[in-house]
Amino acid sequence: METTAPAPVKANAAFNTERVTHVHHWTDQLFSFRTTRSPALRFQSGQFVMIGLHLAGRPLVRAYSIASPHYAEELEFYSIKVPDGPLTSHLQNIAVGDEVLVGRKPTGTLVLDALLPGRSLYLLATGTGLAPFLSLARDPDVYDRFERVVVTHTCRQEIDLGYRAFLETLDQDPNLGEIVAGKLSYYPSLTRDAFKTTGRITDLIASGRLSDDLALPSLDPAQDRVMVCGGPPMLADLRQLLDGLGFAEGSLAEPGAYVYEKAFAA
Structure with missing residues (x-):
């Protein structure tokens, strides 16, 4: 991204x-x-x-x-x-x-220490906003902190789902497989092409489709943590949705229930 x-x-x-x-x-x-x-x-x-x-x-x-x-x-x-x-x-x-x-000076808001402890970690991405979550999905510390890790990737067309095969088979990786298996869920969706899952991620969350498909409880600010990365409209819509559900934005100074990458917000 x-x-x-x-x-x-x-x-x-x-x-x-x-x-x-x-x-x-x-x-x-x-x-x-x-x-x-x-x-x-x-x-x-x-x-x-x-x-x-x-x-x-x-x-x-x-x-x-x-x-x-x-x-x-x-x-x-x-x-x-x-x-x-x-x-x-x-x-x-x-x-x-x-x-x-x-x-030489890496920075950013999508870091684990900006989130409170929780049950499940949702990494919500559109387009090349998937990039930081490719990093986090391969970090063993993520799986030490959370019982379930969900990576969603929403694009316009199926051809745009870069890294799809990689994420679908990460549980077979010789180094990470045992750590990831049973914990990581990859959830692609499209907004233009016909696909098994279609729609904007905000709609999939609000309708309950996301939680139903993953057989997980609805997003709960008391137990779930969220990271968001994508274009400005997606960030604005998801922030509004999460705020409405009672999720508090976190930071390194005051960890919370969700964070988004501010460098790409405008």
């Missing part, structure tokens, strides 16, 4: 130069890539960093959620392709061996 407006930075800003190790084009509008990782970079699963390229003689960067877990040897990112985007129009053409700027 990335912000909509790139930010120019000063030449002496704190960035590591990393090399691209892998690029995957999911569709003509979506791609992901991995880079080397400086041993000095430390982050919590769910955080984001500024990444970018040297363009026209200066660095041009924007915020990207880290899709890899905190312990991974490489960094992974998931991005849309914007044909006329100042950064993305160039970034989508990167190849293995190319250099990418990666900020």
Whole structure:
């Protein structure tokens, strides 16, 4: 997930130069890539960093959620392709061996310590907002803290469900399988294509369809915790829904029942 407006930075800003190790084009509008990782970079699963390229003689960067877990040897990112985007129009053409700027100061609100203890953790994403939850879904600490972890991913078309096969088979991973099995539920839905589950995630929650399909109780602020990442309209609608259900927004200073990634809210 990335912000909509790139930010120019000063030449002496704190960035590591990393090399691209892998690029995957999911569709003509979506791609992901991995880079080397400086041993000095430390982050919590769910955080984001500024990444970018040297363009026209200066660095041009924007915020990207880290899709890899905190312990991974490489960094992974998931991005849309914007044909006329100042950064993305160039970034989508990167190849293995190319250099990418990666900020040294990860931050973000989608961290476990901003939530109170609870029963189930719901990670609600649209589009490339799935990225931070790919990190959290691979973090063993998440499964130590919660009995159930639900990753929802809402897109327009079935082709847009990047990482679908990965999430559907994470319980078979040789390293994480035993930790994830019986705890992780992946719940994709579409708003345009015909699919087994259709509709906006707000409607699926409000109607009770989500809880019915997962055989879980309705969302309860006393026991359930929620993280949200997606476009501004989705964030606004889900915040309104969660506030109406009695969920209190959390922060590192005062943990609560839900958090959303504020870097992508406007």
